[in-house]
Amino acid sequence: MSKTQQPTWWTSKETNTWHRMREALRRDWEQTKHDFNRKAGRDLNQDVQDTVKQAVGKEAIPPANFPNPPDxxxxxxxxxxxxxxxxxxxxxxxxxxxxxxxxxxxxxxxxxxxxxxxxxxxxxxxxxxxxxxxxxxxxx
Incomplete structure (x- = not known):
């Protein structure tokens, strides 16, 4: 797989922000699959507020496959x-x-x-x- 080239204005800020967003969305998708079909996805105690907070860096993203702490x-x-x-x-x-x-x-x-x-x-x-x-x- 070839590496995607970034535009000249792309910095580590965009990269770090994207990594947070990607992980938050990945968790949200796993939770959504679980919510609609208990046989798929994982219950990560993830809701929209968690996804948004994680995406913008206001809430830490737990390790993969670990649920968010309870509210x-x-x-x-x-x-x-x-x-x-x-x-x-x-x-x-x-x-x-x-x-x-x-x-x-x-x-x-x-x-x-x-x-x-x-x-x-x-x-x-x-x-x-x-x-x-x-x-x-x-x-x-």
Whole structure:
């Protein structure tokens, strides 16, 4: 296969942008095939917003055949839990997310939600907790 010659104005910027676009569209096509025929394509958790963000470089493109991470906003209960932890008096002394805090949160979550393992909600909960810390003074 011969190499396509580029016009004189073509730079590494165009090449890099094209590579991002190509990969984003390839992922979108795999998802589309999966959505229309479960026997073809792969479920990559790819939607139009992911494709656009990936194409313009606003979102990293996962390795081939790996799904996009889940959108944590689709799990309001986990985000709400993490946010609540961040503003509760019970956990007020925790100013950093560490192993001790996480172990306590895992117990709290799993006792209240026996059908949902902590591993499924950890990232969304941490997102909520992190947002609760914005503007929080370490002296409060």
């Amino acid at each position: 944590i906003w689709n799990d309001e209960s986990a985000v709400r839990f993490g946010y609540g932890v961040g503003i509760s008096e019970t956990y007020r002394s925790y100013t950093v997310w560490d192993d001790d805090l996480e172990l306590k949160l895992q117990r709290d979550w799993e006792s209240a939600n026996p059908g949902r393992p902590w591993g499924e909600v950890r990232d969304a909960s941490r997102f909520g907790w992190t947002r609760s810390q914005v503007g929080r003074s370490s002296k409060s």
